[in-house]
Amino acid sequence: MKKYSYPLSKLGWNQNTKQYAKMWQDKSKRWLSVKELNIIKNSLFSYLEGSKLTIDNILILDVGVGAGRILGLYIDECHATKVHGVDYAENMIKFNKQKYKNKVILNKCDISKSTPFKKKKFNFISAIRVIKYQKNWKKVFEKISSILKNDGIFVFSIPNKQSVNIFSGDKMASTTISELKNILSNSDLEILNTFGYTRLPEPLYNIKILQDLIIIIESILSQILPKHYLSKVMFVVVKKTSKK
Numbered sequence: 001m002k003k004y005s006y007p008l009s010k011l012g013w014n015q016n017t018k019q020y021a022k023m024w025q026d027k028s029k030r031w032l033s034v035k036e037l038n039i040i041k042n043s044l045f046s047y048l049e050g051s052k053l054t055i056d057n058i059l060i061l062d063v064g065v066g067a068g069r070i071l072g073l074y075i076d077e078c079h080a081t082k083v084h085g086v087d088y089a090e091n092m093i094k095f096n097k098q099k100y101k102n103k104v105i106l107n108k109c110d111i112s113k114s115t116p117f118k119k120k121k122f123n124f125i126s127a128i129r130v131i132k133y134q135k136n137w138k139k140v141f142e143k144i145s146s147i148l149k150n151d152g153i154f155v156f157s158i159p160n161k162q163s164v165n166i167f168s169g170d171k172m173a174s175t176t177i178s179e180l181k182n183i184l185s186n187s188d189l190e191i192l193n194t195f196g197y198t199r200l201p202e203p204l205y206n207i208k209i210l211q212d213l214i215i216i217i218e219s220i221l222s223q224i225l226p227k228h229y230l231s232k233v234m235f236v237v238v239k240k241t242s243k244k
């Protein structure tokens with residue numbers, strides 16, 4: 001069994017850049033990644049359609065770039081030309097600078113503290129598998145909202161409080177959709193769409209011989225169960241409302 005556990009500190013992410021990139025190559029993880037990337041891509045294209053903007057004249061930001069999985073979607077698949085990324089781990093920044101060269105503008109910053117951007121700069125922001133690591137995760141929504149244009153879109157993932165996660169003993173942030181609604185509305189963010197998936201415990205994903213079986217079971221469970229029921233991850237698409 002190949003074990004990969006997520007680092008919980010900046011130092012951990014700095015030391016695990018290559019392992020993290022490799023983790024996404026396992027079959028069940030690739031399957032999961034396609035699901036996640038499709039949600040982001042569909043949200044981006046619906047935004048473009050609705051706003052009559054084009055991929056060339058919008059500004060996109062990926063928060064917590066990691067090994068560049070989401071940056072790759074914007075640059076290689078969506079052919080975005082103005083993509084920014086931030087991460088607090090220096091090695092993640094270096095890794096993506098080498099990978100994407102001048103196709104992306106990367107900044108080192110801790111999103112839980114501050115950002116180097118002016119207010120209402122971005123049309124589209126993503127933070128996938130990042131919010132859960134923040135102690136002050138509720139405040140992070142305020143920071144992200146402040147750099148998002150009115151009617152701009154923010155896509156993020158966050159663990160579901162009502163899932164098998166509660167038995168894992170981890171200290172990561174988790175919530176429910178109804179709790180989120182209130183937290184987000186305090187930051188002028190309105191939920192447009194939510195998705196829930198992956199119900200099996202995380203360690204099973206590390207067992208190579210179970211990869212095909214995991215994909216089959218997860219697919220069946222997502223078809224027969226209500227969308228957030230017992231799902232570990234919730235994907236949330238929100239829009240910045242134009243109150244201010």
Ligand SMILES: C[S@@+](CC[C@H](N)C(=O)[O-])C[C@H]1O[C@@H](n2cnc3c(N)ncnc32)[C@H](O)[C@@H]1O
Pocket residue numbers: 006010013014063064065066067068069070086087088089092109110111112113127128129130133134
């Ligand atoms: C699990 S990885 C996710 C990477 C990428 N979003 C993806 O889904 O493939 C989490 C990333 O967020 C970064 N990160 C965690 N907390 C952060 C913070 N407060 N500010 C900026 N980056 C952070 C870590 O360094 C790491 O690169």
